[in-house]
Amino acid sequence: MRMRSGDIEGAIEEFDKAIAHLPTFADAVVARAELLDSQGKWEFACGEYERARRLWAEMPAGAPDRRYLFRHRGHLAFEIEAYHLVRSNVRNKILPQLAHGNALFSRGRPKEALDSYERALLLKPDLPDVLALKGEALSAMGRYQEAIEAFDKVLASVPTDAETLNARGIALMALGKQAQANADWRRQLELLPTGQSAARACVAMRQANYEVAFKEFGLALAKEPANAYWQLYRMTADRLIGASLDPITLPARRHWPFSLLALPTGQVTEQAVLAQADTPNRRAEALFQLGVLALAGNPTAARGYWSEIAERGAPMLIEYAAARNELARLGS
């Protein structure tokens, strides 16, 4: 607000406070950099612009088989505020509501996002693109049945909407409707162009279709050789189809998911991996890998790891779907 009112010094002060409180707050870092730049402090600002970009890039992005929305990175504080302003000034239009809702959703506020999507739907009820987002918000809030109903409507009008097939698959799997979930993902895989190897690989992995996943992750790695997750998943698929394992090249940077890659080499222990899994999603990723390693020698242990994912993991995770499919194969 201070920035908009022309109080540059005051705005810088506020941004300083925000960054001190949350050093990874890239939105504030770049906004402050622009202010400093406008004051002639370009050389200092340059480093700050770069820092913001780096922070954004380091934020985890959602799986590429999911809706575009899940690949947004950042706190999106500026977007929430900016689109709020737009929707006050450009009334009764869909985009401002939608963009506002998306920013809130990406910020982890699906309930408020749902409100924005509902407002957009008041303008054009049953607009498939908005209905799909409403479904995503409902799904994120755990209201899977309602989400499925929204996705059903979307798919009734656009049966080839691959992103919505993915979303409905996740909601179905969360409700334990495994066969239907897999059917949606199979259809999504058919629809995805061959060039979208990462998306194809991820949706194949959800289905525990490791032959396809292995091949597609290989293609995805060729495009993004530094993507540690593609390396990890390719290695996982490789192990689960029983193919001869490639030697593992561990990435230079030792942050997550480094320890998951290092796990099969024996360089890290189960305890260390679980200790480093400092979020529920990372724990689910770790448990899945532990299950994969245990499977050949100790299927009961594998079942144990995967059961925990099925009981406590987030349904949107690739590991959640793959674990549930594995458990079905193990007969549990």
Place this chain on the structure above:
Amino acid sequence: MFSVILYGRNDSHGYNLHKRAAISFNALAEVMSDSDDEILFVDYNTPDDHPTFPEAIHDTLTDKAKKVMRILRVRPDQHAHLRSKTHLVALEAQSRNVALRRSNPRNRWILYTNTDMLLVPRDDRQSLSDILGELEDGFYEVPRFEIPEMLWEAAFDRRDPAGNLAKLRDWAGRFHLNQVVHNYMPMKYDALGDFQAALREDMFAIHGFDESMILGWHCDSNLAARLALYRGRVDTLIDKVFGYHCDHTRVAAANNKGRATRMNDQDQYIWNVASPYVPAQAETWGWPDIEIEELQLDRDTAYQRFTAGLTSTITPATAPFVTTSLEWQLYEDLTYDLPHTLPFVCDQVVTFPRSTAVMVVATRPDFLHGFAKAWQAMGFTGSVLVPEECDGLPSGLEGVERGPFADLLPRADIFIFEFGLSTQLPTEPVRAGRPMAPIDRQRLKVIERLLKRVAATEAGTRPPARRTPRRIIGVNVIYNKFWMLFTDNISANINPFCSQVLAGLVREDNSIKGKVLRFRGRYGL
């Protein structure tokens, strides 16, 4: 590293277009340093008999600009299916998508800008390739700063891009040029279309520009809306690059009629956008199945082809000049100097697609011989079609196909009607009052009859896929007895006698006289 995508046509869009564009092309090339970098210029709907816009101004471009530029030529016939839907002659979304589809797949970035922009890296040791090479994935814009017309017109040297960029660095402070104009999200800045850098992969994922936007304006805002949805943010590159626009408001451009300007609907294409994608064009955007001609300015140019064609068929003059005359008493004398005339004939055709099939309806054997040779040497792959009705012409010439006129008519893309004397010898003086021989008269009657038939039936006899009218070239039709015949039927300009050639499309004459002429032409009356 990146492909710059620009579009335009060989016309006069706004004030001093040629200078603005030359400044811009050269400046863009100047900030490229990666071997994969390219400037893709889509030349959209320039008439077939004109060169593309960059070819028309090539002498003002630097060697580097010529080297990095790829010209993709969209022909009027390829635009014809959209002509009735828009008042515009150049379409932005189609142009930019044609380029995107054909951009270098090794490049990570696509940069959308326009032919009056100069991009100035703030650190003068960096190229734009360096900047984009180090940049994280995203969708980036920079604010546009204006350069007053006096400054760029008076002070810029078209062929000194480095000097122009240095001047801008100086003027920015001296003349207070750098004013950032913020805009609502998702646009972020005003005039956003002058710098939108997106990942090539993202552009393919969202199906390029929305090709239903055919009324002009807001293509950039639509792209911003869709990429903002797709990426979540619109990022700035203001710390790396300043973008300067050569202001050109002295004369309004053709698509600017003030408040009466027709444009794409803002609500539909900005405020009610609900998806990053345009699924309706997922398979067709950028016309993937249509062959688009590609030209380069540093090799195989139209000039090189033109000279190759002529060199193959005429030898240099041995006299300092030759004479002819347009005096009225010579009205019936149809002699003309072939070596002088052939360059003007070749000039009429050299810019046409190489696959063009040309019908030559001629009297003089040496004309056909010389033209057919030049045609091949100019790199044309289409046939030279010669009606069997034209007697006395050589047979067995390479690339020449003989056949009944009626059979050849639906295969021809252009026509050449040559009104000479089949009995003229190369050594004869030109326009000295030579009478016509009976055989000349007889053969000219055939040419006249076939011209009338083409004029009467052109629209109904076009090749199956062709939508645009075919051009008709008249050789030796100025200030002689066939001048009236030709211009009664063909809508040609007034050309100097010295050029020997008139050309145009069939005259659309809906008067009684026109209808009678067409009727008589159709039935050879």
